[in-house]
Amino acid sequence: DSGVTQTPKHLITATGQRVTLRCSPRSGDLSVYWYQQSLDQGLQFLIQYYNGEERAKGNILERFSAQQFPDLHSELNLSSLELGDSALYFCASSVGQVSMNTEAFFGQGTRLTVV
Amino acid sequence: AQSVTQLGSHVSVSEGALVLLRCNYSSSVPPYLFWYVQYPNQGLQLLLKYTTGATLVKGINGFEAEFKKSETSFHLTKPSAHMSDAAEYFCAVSDRGSGNTGKLIFGQGTTLQVKP
Numbered sequence: 001d002s003g004v005t006q007t008p009k010h011l012i013t014a015t016g017q018r019v020t021l022r023c024s025p026r027s028g029d030l031s032v033y034w035y036q037q038s039l040d041q042g043l044q045f046l047i048q049y050y051n052g053e054e055r056a057k058g059n060i061l062e063r064f065s066a067q068q069f070p071d072l073h074s075e076l077n078l079s080s081l082e083l084g085d086s087a088l089y090f091c092a093s094s095v096g097q098v099s100m101n102t103e104a105f106f107g108q109g110t111r112l113t114v115v
Numbered sequence: 116a117q118s119v120t121q122l123g124s125h126v127s128v129s130e131g132a133l134v135l136l137r138c139n140y141s142s143s144v145p146p147y148l149f150w151y152v153q154y155p156n157q158g159l160q161l162l163l164k165y166t167t168g169a170t171l172v173k174g175i176n177g178f179e180a181e182f183k184k185s186e187t188s189f190h191l192t193k194p195s196a197h198m199s200d201a202a203e204y205f206c207a208v209s210d211r212g213s214g215n216t217g218k219l220i221f222g223q224g225t226t227l228q229v230k231p
Contacts (some may be wrong), residue, residue, distance in 0.1 A: 002158060031217055043205060043221040048196060056216035059200060097217035105150075106158040 003027065004107035006091050012113045016061035018079040023108045025093030031055070032074040033094075033104060034066055037113055049074055050096070081114045088112075117142045119206050121222035129230050132214075134178075136225050138206030141187065146208040148189040149219065150180055153203045165189060166211075174202070179205040201229045 003026035013019055025032050034046040036059075045058035049068035055067040060066075063081075078085060088111050092104040120136040147166050151159040160185065163174025170182040180191045189206060203226050207219040 002160070004158075033218060035219075035221075042223045045218045045220065048216055048218055056218050058218060066189075084170040092159075092219075094217055097215050102217075103161050103164060104217065106160070108156075 002105040002107060003038045004091055004093050004105050006089075006107035008110060009108065009113050010113075012115060013081060015081055015083060015114055017081050017114075019081065020110065021076040021089055021091075021092075021112070023074045023091030023107060024045075025044050025074070025091075026105055028094055029093035029105075030072065031094045031096055031104075032068055032072070033092040034060075034074070034076050035090040035092065036087045037090060037109070041087075043060065043090075044112070046076070059115070078112070083114050086112055117208050117220045118208070119220055119222035121204075122129050122207050123224060123225055125226045125228065127135065127228040127230060128196045130198055131195050134191070134200065134227065135205075136191040136227065137203050138180075138189045138191065138222060139142075139187055140189065140206075140208050142208060144211065145158050145182075145184055147205055148180075148182060149207040149209070150178070150189075150191050151207060151221075153204045153205065153224075155202075159205065162191070178222050180214045194228045196227075198231065201227055203227070215218060 002073045017038040030051045046060040048056040088109045090109045094104045119143045149164045150162040166183045206222040
């Protein structure tokens with residue numbers, strides 16, 4: 001158990017809908033990262049928050065947004081869903097930035113299926 | 116921009132044989148280097164990482180990797196494969212230095228099959 005909790009584990013929804021994925025980081029971790037794993041794109045970095053503020057942005061679509069709340073949990077909002085958004089979405093957390101003395105711990109992921 | 120290339124999307128070995136999973140990176144300065152393992156229906160677990168110092172890094176479950184700057188490589192090895200090693204393995208890099216945000220750039224992954 002990494003200590004990172006993601007809910008829900010599975011989500012099935014229709015095209016055009018909006019969903020929210022939730023992540024609770026490990027106790028004490030200030031950084032939260034979101035990644036998307038799909039068959040065609042592999043594992044891609046989406047966005048990072050540090051202590052409530054956006055820190056880095058990757059290949060995140062405009063239809064997607066995220067935030068980190070004062071209690072440090074984070075939510076990833078996906079809207080106007082398309083079939084191609086079907087993927088495994090991972091959250092990871094670390095104390096601060098990943099560096100010599102830190103590492104990122106990954107949750108078990110949320111499997112999103114868009115039908 | 117940084118990138119990671121894993122040679123071979125699928126590697127098959129016999130139980131007890133040497134495991135070698137290849138990873139090459141592209142970066143203007145040597146980055147932090149990681150190997151993660153993903154078992155079916157699970158998240159990613161860190162096997163080992165290279166940040167500084169000794170270039171041969173030992174990780175969990177008997178795995179090790181060697182950082183070779185001249186070859187921009189960070190290949191993962193294990194002397195003797197176990198059935199329980201069957202999983203997907205990801206090589207990843209992260210910036211070092213003041214601009215480091217901690218985001219990881221992953222390779223495409225290598226599926227390791229272990230045959231009895």
